[in-house]
Amino acid sequence: MGNPKRIRKKYESPKRPWNKARILRERALVEKYGLASKKELRMMEAIIARKKAAVKKLLVADPAVAEQGKKAIIDSLNRIGILSQDAGISDVLGLGVVDILERRLQTLVYRQGLARTVKQARQFVLHGFISVDGKRVTMPGYIVKKEEENTINYFMGIKPKIMEIEMKKPDLQVKKENNQNQTESPANNLSATQEGSFGEQELVQ
Incomplete structure (x- = not known):
């Protein structure tokens, strides 16, 4: 049979599972971003947590090593449109789960007006209606790179x-225009104050 690779858990469960404030916050994020479960939310949180942990280690590392590591982390976050190239360590430490939730394919399909609701966006992705750079992607949690954002469309243009039917309704046309205006703001203006404490594809290289 060989030596099968051990499958490791990609997220951590909360240490205080019955904290009311956290439960309410998580419930709101699951609803807002159309997540299937809190597991998806925690996988996103784990991505951010790993980046923050890596940055904290650099604070006590040799200066040359720290500078190289800092550049690698910021470059990886810049590729997915979360931070600008001139961001610093404090910017990484200030990131929250909302920053990466905004980069999920499901969210961007909705933001770009390709779906009427965020839950419908999830359905379209799962059913193979959405493509990124001309390739069908069926993972709602796919983290969209900055250069891929403008290539999101219906698969085969269908x-x-x-x-x-829905596009003929005036309210959807208005929503599409509003969402397009929102996506024009710079990536580094994503609010780090929208607290949530960011799977693997490796989702973030």
Whole structure:
């Protein structure tokens, strides 16, 4: 049978599972971003937590090593549109789960007006209606790179029938225009104060 690779857990469960404030915050984020469960939220939190842990280790490392490590971390976050190239360690430490939730394919499909709701966006991705850079992607949690953002579209240019009907409604046209305006803001303006404490594809290289 060989030596099968051990599958490791990709997230950590909260140490205080019955904290009311955390439960309410997580419930709101799951609803807002159309997540299937809190497990998906915690996988996103784990990505951010690993980046923060890596940065904290650099604070006590040799200066030359620290500078090289800092550049690698910021470059990886810049590639997925979360931080600008000139960001610093404090910017990494200030990141929250909302910053990476905004980079999920499901969220961007909704933000770009390709779906009527964030839950419908999830359905479109799972059913193979969405492509990134011309390739079908069926993972709602796919983290979209900065250069891929403008390539998100319906697979083969075929719009789901439900959207053919919905796009004729004035309210969706207005929402699409508003969402396009929102996506024009710089990546480093994503609010780190929208607390949540960011799977693996490795989702972030």
